[in-house]
Amino acid sequence: MNDPNVSGQAYGFLSMTPITPGEEENLRAYLHGFRERGERPFQAVARTHMARFVIVPDFHNDSTWKQRKEEHLEIPTLCFSSNLDGDIDSYLDDLAEGFAPHVAEIWGRCVGGPQEAKDLKAYLKHNQIDCGFFHAAYGQATVPQVQASLAQREQLMAFATRSQGLAPAELQQAFIKEFAG
Amino acid sequence: MSTTTTAAKATATGTSSRNLDGVAMAITVFSTIKLWGRAFLPILFGVTKRRPALTKTLVDLSFIHFARWSLVHEIPYNGAPQPKQKLRYTHMYFESNFNGGWEEYIDAFSHILTTGMAAFWGSSYGFPMALPVGPFKVYIQDNETEACHYYSAYPNATITMIKASLDLEDKLAPLKRNAAKMGPDAFAAAYKKMLTDAQRSL
Numbered sequence: 473m474n475d476p477n478v479s480g481q482a483y484g485f486l487s488m489t490p491i492t493p494g495e496e497e498n499l500r501a502y503l504h505g506f507r508e509r510g511e512r513p514f515q516a517v518a519r520t521h522m523a524r525f526v527i528v529p530d531f532h533n534d535s536t537w538k539q540r541k542e543e544h545l546e547i548p549t550l551c552f553s554s555n556l557d558g559d560i561d562s563y564l565d566d567l568a569e570g571f572a573p574h575v576a577e578i579w580g581r582c583v584g585g586p587q588e589a590k591d592l593k594a595y596l597k598h599n600q601i602d603c604g605f606f607h608a609a610y611g612q613a614t615v616p617q618v619q620a621s622l623a624q625r626e627q628l629m630a631f632a633t634r635s636q637g638l639a640p641a642e643l644q645q646a647f648i649k650e651f652a653g
Numbered sequence: 654m655s656t657t658t659t660a661a662k663a664t665a666t667g668t669s670s671r672n673l674d675g676v677a678m679a680i681t682v683f684s685t686i687k688l689w690g691r692a693f694l695p696i697l698f699g700v701t702k703r704r705p706a707l708t709k710t711l712v713d714l715s716f717i718h719f720a721r722w723s724l725v726h727e728i729p730y731n732g733a734p735q736p737k738q739k740l741r742y743t744h745m746y747f748e749s750n751f752n753g754g755w756e757e758y759i760d761a762f763s764h765i766l767t768t769g770m771a772a773f774w775g776s777s778y779g780f781p782m783a784l785p786v787g788p789f790k791v792y793i794q795d796n797e798t799e800a801c802h803y804y805s806a807y808p809n810a811t812i813t814m815i816k817a818s819l820d821l822e823d824k825l826a827p828l829k830r831n832a833a834k835m836g837p838d839a840f841a842a843a844y845k846k847m848l849t850d851a852q853r854s855l
Contacts, residue, residue, distance in 0.1 A: 476698070476702070482719070484719065484721045486721070486723055486746065486748075488725065488728060488729065489729075489731070490728065490731060490735040492734070493734055499801075500801055503801035503802045504671070504801055504802070506802045507671065507802065512804060513804075514804040514806070515806075520804065520806055521718070521719065521750075521805070521806050522677060522679075522718060522719055522750040522803075522804065522805045522806070523803075523804045524679050524681065524748070524800045524801075524802065524803045524804070525800065525801045525802045526681045526798050526799070526800050526801060527798075527801055528683065528798055531683060531685060531744060532683065532684075532685075532795055532796045533685075534778075534779050534795065536779070537778040537779040538778070539685060539742075539778045539779075541741060543685060543740065543741050543742050543744075545728070545738075546728075546735075546736040546738040547728075547735055547736060547738075549728060551681070551746070553721075553748055555718070555719040555750065582731070583731040583732065583733075583734060583735040584731030584732050584735070585731075598729060598731070599729040599731070600729075601723050601725055601729075601746065602723065603721045603722070603723050604694060604695065604698040604721075604722045604723050604724050604745075605697075605698040605701055605702060605721065605722045606719075606720075606721045607708060607711060607717065607719065607720040607721070608718075608719050609712065609715075609717060609718055609719070609812055609815075609816070610718075610812075610815055610816060610819060613815075613819055615806045615807075617819070618806070618807055618810075618815055618818070618819070619806065619807055621815070621818035621819050621821065621822055622807060622810050622814065622815065622818045624818065624821065624822065624825070625814070625817065625818040625821050625854065625855065628821065628825065628851070628855065629855050632848060632855070639837075640837035640838050640840060640841035641837040643837075643840070643841055643844060644832060644835070644837050644840040644841070644844075647828075647832055647840070647844060648832050648833055651825070651828075651829050651832070652829045652830075652832045652833060
């Protein structure tokens with residue numbers, strides 16, 4: 473596998489999009505608002521393991537470093553990153569669909585950004601930054617597999633507690649009903 | 654970059670609440686790369702990817718879900734009013750998705766991945782080396798940017814839980830397949846053995 477964005481079946485996506493002058497605080501407030509309103513918009517994009525939005529106002533400079541010249545971002549930038557299942561093209565389609573109500577409010581506040589979901593994929597691909605190195609601890613497992621295995625572990629622990637002391641035939645029937653029905 | 658007027662309060666985990674989703678924690682760090690790093694880092698990334706033994710310690714640490722290092726040579730151009738900016742330096746974007754406390758994370762990185770840290774960040778301006786850990790923590794704090802929104806699809810699961818859960822399926826599947834075909838006593842014995850084998854996964 474030569475794609476630097478891939479580890480197992482997992483894909484690491486990063487885009488950096490310049491924020492339209494005057495929109496930084498509105499964008500920040502909108503993104504903060506997800507948590508404040510108890511919204512989890514990435515739940516609508518089921519192939520997302522972990523994702524984040526970060527506004528980078530500038531590069532950090534320090535006069536004590538032996539950096540010949542300071543460097544500043546000309547324009548604050550929105551970083552969007554996602555650790556996802558499978559190929560990026562179909563994921564960005566899923567993202568556009570799941571984030572349709574938010575596209576104009578987020579990327580629409582970026583320079584050249586889409587006001588409609590149908591234009592999101594091309595915009596994000598244009599602004600993609602490749603990984604140099606991407607590490608996925610369980611890159612073979614998809615989101616549904618991880619979630620199902622976690623649920624099954626809980627289920628088995630509860631079953632093991634509940635079924636203590638059952639006679640073999642009762643235990644077998646209970647197990648079949650719980651796990652093999 | 655770590656200080657913004659709207660920064661959320663630091664939590665007991667040592668980071669802003671906006672970098673958290675359940676027990677999952679985000680760290681996002683930009684650093685500026687020295688000239689030699691522009692040539693060295695792509696080689697390091699390539700070698701590290703091709704030789705999994707080099708990341709064994711990272712895997713064994715068992716608290717990093719996903720991590721990435723990206724080199725930013727230019728900011729993609731999208732037309733006016735974005736100014737065309739030719740970057741003088743290459744910058745490195747680093748992100749990690751982990752569980753545990755921020756302090757513990759940095760401590761573990763510093764003490765266990767000391768050599769790896771020097772390789773990955775040694776070409777960054779201001780990198781003080783991973784040890785002693787105090788100056789390194791200050792360096793990370795200075796270069797870290799708080800997430801505006803962070804999401805995990807399984808926010809209450811640690812990586813240890815996830816690996817154990819994925820391993821459990823291998824142990825449980827044969828019994829699920831064969832339970833109905835077995836006699837009660839044989840089933841009870843197989844169930845007990847499965848629980849014993851799976852003990853570390855529970």
